[in-house]
Amino acid sequence: xxxxxxxxxxxxxxxxxxxxxxxxxxxxxxxxxxxxxxxxxxxxxxxxxxxxxxxxxxxxxxxxxxxxxxxxxxxxxxxxxxxxxxxxxxxxxxxxxxxxxxxxxxxxxxxxxxxxxxxxxxxxxxxxxxxxxxxxxxxxxxxxxxxxxxxxxxxxxxxxxxxxxxxxxxxxxxxxxxxxxxxxxxxxxxxxxxxxxxxxxxxxxxxxxxxxxxxxxxxxxxxxxxxxxxxxxxxxxxxxxxxxxxxxxxxxxxxxxxxxxxxxxxxxxxxxxxxxxx
Amino acid sequence: xxxxxxxxxxxxxxxxxxxxxxxxxxxxxxxxxxxxxxxxxxxxxxxxxxxxxxxxxxxxxxxxxxxxxxxxxxxxxxxxxxxxxxxxxxxxxxxxxxxxxxxxxxxxxxxxxxxxxxxxxxxxxxxxxxxxxxxxxxxxxxxxxxxxxxxxxxxxxxxxxxxxxxxxxxxxxxxxxxxxxxxxxxxxxxxxxxxxxxxxxxxxxxxxxxxxxxxxxxxxxxxxxxxxxxxxxxxxxxxxxxxxxxxxxxxxxxxxxxxxxxxxxxxxxxxxxxxxxxxxxxxxxxxxxxxxxxxxxxxxxxxxxxxxxxxxxxxxxxxxxxxxxxxxxxxxxxxxxxxxxxxxxxxxxxxxxxxxxxxxxxxxxxxxxxxxxxxxxxxxxxxxxxxxxxxxxxxxxxxxxxxxxxxxxxxxxxxxxxxxxxxxxxxxxxxxxxxxxxxxxxxxxxxxxxxxxxxxx
Numbered sequence: 150x151x152x153x154x155x156x157x158x159x160x161x162x163x164x165x166x167x168x169x170x171x172x173x174x175x176x177x178x179x180x181x182x183x184x185x186x187x188x189x190x191x192x193x194x195x196x197x198x199x200x201x202x203x204x205x206x207x208x209x210x211x212x213x214x215x216x217x218x219x220x221x222x223x224x225x226x227x228x229x230x231x232x233x234x235x236x237x238x239x240x241x242x243x244x245x246x247x248x249x250x251x252x253x254x255x256x257x258x259x260x261x262x263x264x265x266x267x268x269x270x271x272x273x274x275x276x277x278x279x280x281x282x283x284x285x286x287x288x289x290x291x292x293x294x295x296x297x298x299x300x301x302x303x304x305x306x307x308x309x310x311x312x313x314x315x316x317x318x319x320x321x322x323x324x325x326x327x328x329x330x331x332x333x334x335x336x337x338x339x340x341x342x343x344x345x346x347x348x349x350x351x352x353x354x355x356x357x358x359x360x361x362x363x364x365x366x367x368x369x370x371x372x373x374x375x376x377x378x379x380x381x382x383x384x385x386x387x388x389x390x391x392x393x394x395x396x397x398x399x400x401x402x403x404x405x406x407x408x409x410x411x412x413x414x415x416x417x418x419x420x421x422x423x424x425x426x427x
Numbered sequence: 428x429x430x431x432x433x434x435x436x437x438x439x440x441x442x443x444x445x446x447x448x449x450x451x452x453x454x455x456x457x458x459x460x461x462x463x464x465x466x467x468x469x470x471x472x473x474x475x476x477x478x479x480x481x482x483x484x485x486x487x488x489x490x491x492x493x494x495x496x497x498x499x500x501x502x503x504x505x506x507x508x509x510x511x512x513x514x515x516x517x518x519x520x521x522x523x524x525x526x527x528x529x530x531x532x533x534x535x536x537x538x539x540x541x542x543x544x545x546x547x548x549x550x551x552x553x554x555x556x557x558x559x560x561x562x563x564x565x566x567x568x569x570x571x572x573x574x575x576x577x578x579x580x581x582x583x584x585x586x587x588x589x590x591x592x593x594x595x596x597x598x599x600x601x602x603x604x605x606x607x608x609x610x611x612x613x614x615x616x617x618x619x620x621x622x623x624x625x626x627x628x629x630x631x632x633x634x635x636x637x638x639x640x641x642x643x644x645x646x647x648x649x650x651x652x653x654x655x656x657x658x659x660x661x662x663x664x665x666x667x668x669x670x671x672x673x674x675x676x677x678x679x680x681x682x683x684x685x686x687x688x689x690x691x692x693x694x695x696x697x698x699x700x701x702x703x704x705x706x707x708x709x710x711x712x713x714x715x716x717x718x719x720x721x722x723x724x725x726x727x728x729x730x731x732x733x734x735x736x737x738x739x740x741x742x743x744x745x746x747x748x749x750x751x752x753x754x755x756x757x758x759x760x761x762x763x764x765x766x767x768x769x770x771x772x773x774x775x776x777x778x779x780x781x782x783x784x785x786x787x788x789x790x791x792x793x794x795x796x797x798x799x800x801x802x803x804x805x806x807x808x809x810x811x812x813x814x815x816x817x818x819x820x821x822x823x824x825x826x827x828x829x830x831x832x833x834x835x836x837x838x839x840x841x842x843x844x845x846x847x848x849x850x851x852x853x854x855x856x857x858x859x860x861x862x863x864x865x866x867x868x869x870x871x872x873x874x875x876x877x878x879x880x881x882x883x884x
Binding site for chain 2: 155185287301304305
């Protein structure tokens with residue numbers, strides 16, 4: 150028992166020392182070297198929820214919206230997208246934060262994906278907010294491994310983009326195959342209904358809501374998954390305005406879904422122009 | 428635990444544990460609970476008959492029980508594999524084959540069927556020592572068997588218990604008898620391995636998927652080593668947590684890992700990795716097949732059979748069979764080579780062999796991680812020496828090496844501890860600090876919670 154007591158006490162001491170270190174050297178807090186997509190999502194959620202990032206425009210989505218940083222005139226904007234996640238998770242987080250924007254843009258390409266309960270529960274659990282205000286050591290971005298990596302000034306691991314392009318068709322075919330496998334229409338409807346419930350909640354609160362279907366590779370529009378999702382979106386969210394489709398020029402993706410850097414810039418400009426007209 | 432140790436519940440502790448175990452299992456997979464209950468019922472009845480039947484009949488009943496256990500395992504675990512492998516494509520849409528393709532896999536079935544077999548064989552072997560396994564009344568025997576099979580700390584991912592080791596331990600337990608320090612140490616290391624090492628490494632090794640040639644070969648190798656450490660931390664972590672929890676409830680489970688990555692031979696590796704499975708396979712398969720008593724050809728054949736089936740036990744795809752065969756082949760080559768070479772005792776030679784065994788074992792884990800043979804070949808192709816230039820370490824490799832470091836220290840401490848008395852004293856002094864550090868990292872540096880790799884077996 151003496152051993153256990155000594156160990157637990159020392160661990161609390163270490164925890165306190167680490168908290169003091171973070172307060173003493175704030176430059177090591179909230180840096181950008183993330184360990185994984187999962188961590189990136191959590192950091193994004195925590196930053197939004199705990200730092201009370203109130204914005205006029207919030208865009209919720211998946212990895213397809215990654216890097217779509219909007220900069221409309223005289224209004225602030227925030228992209229709350231979750232890699233491998235869903236727009237629903239972003240919507241739920243906005244609702245729980247009570248930081249309602251004036252305009253809400255919802256990416257609809259993967260609207261059938263379920264809510265990430267674990268992420269929401271981790272970030273919004275009762276009491277956690279108070280603990281975080283006392284000790285930042287429990288924030289995802291302040292994990293000792295992240296702090297150490299930021300001290301090392303490491304860049305991202307090398308990925309051969311040329312080879313990645315060579316695999317484009319191979320990858321695309323795999324994705325099309327996966328999207329044409331068994332589709333559970335009931336679960337698609339269930340998730341889109343959940344989105345619809347939140348959309349109408351936001352509309353009641355005076356938020357302008359827009360649906361946004363991001364451009365993808367042309368062969369991905371005809372998959373069973375996308376067709377089912379689109380039909381369900383039309384069924385449950387037909388009253389909601391949509392951002393007009395981008396038709397000016399063909400946009401390129403790196404893997405069928407995600408914009409190349411050049412196309413991303415073009416689409417950001419397009420969205421910004423649209424928002425400025427509102 | 429508070430309820431478990433209440434004085435007036437002392438007599439009912441085993442029953443309490445059975446209900447608690449069934450409840451925990453039922454919460455995670457309600458439908459599979461029925462299968463678990465069938466397994467418990469079947470093994471209780473047959474083992475009770477075995478103990479009370481004359482020896483000649485007992486053998487038949489025991490064999491019948493083993494066949495029923497294996498039948499259940501084959502149906503639930505391998506129906507899909509055999510259907511996909513042996514049924515022609517034009518017949519696959521027939522209702523019966525569609526049914527077989529979607530037979531659900533009950534969590535932990537590989538573990539509890541092996542324990543059922545152990546119960547039946549041990550009962551037969553120890554027929555004369557009645558008290559050891561079978562209770563006098565069927566009611567008590569049913570209770571003991573239920574606890575032996577369903578005991579929650581080990582139910583889903585082992586260690587695989589032996590009836591003769593566990594059943595004699597069943598009885599009233601006292602709070603004052605708990606070895607708190609031992610259980611606490613098991614739990615801290617177990618949770619540290621799982622939550623800090625395995626869960627964080629999992630996020631890094633997720634990208635070990637096709638296509639591989641987009642990564643630098645060194646990055647690929649680092650990811651593979653990361654996976655090797657991840658699988659160790661994940662499984663050894665689970666086993667240590669099981670040992671810690673069982674200790675708190677007054678039970679002693681078999682140690683499942685004994686620093687396997689320091690093994691200098693493949694046969695040593697299998698006495699250090701998943702010890703309970705190795706022992707099970709040796710006692711209930713290798714020895715009944717004749718072991719090494721029937722000449723060199725049968726010995727090699729037996730090794731290959733045991734490792735092939737051991738591989739398939741892990742998962743119902745041919746990848747796992749290949750993984751088993753790879754280990755089987757390594758054991759055969761090692762045994763064959765030992766006829767011609769005398770063991771060299773120098774330290775450098777031992778280090779060389781340790782690295783060799785670790786390398787082969789690590790490359791064999793690819794069969795666990797990747798799903799098709801084509802992917803495995805693509806991985807090897809991506810390691811082509813032509814691509815080895817111009818490497819700079821990125822964040823992914825840094826994180827992998829960082830999370831592997833505690834495991835390396837864990838092994839280094841073990842080696843130094845066995846070699847140096849001075850270090851033993853030093854370790855004793857800094858032990859509370861080491862455990863505090865692990866506890867601290869559990870608070871602040873845990874990865875995303877995920878299920879244990881061995882849960883799917």
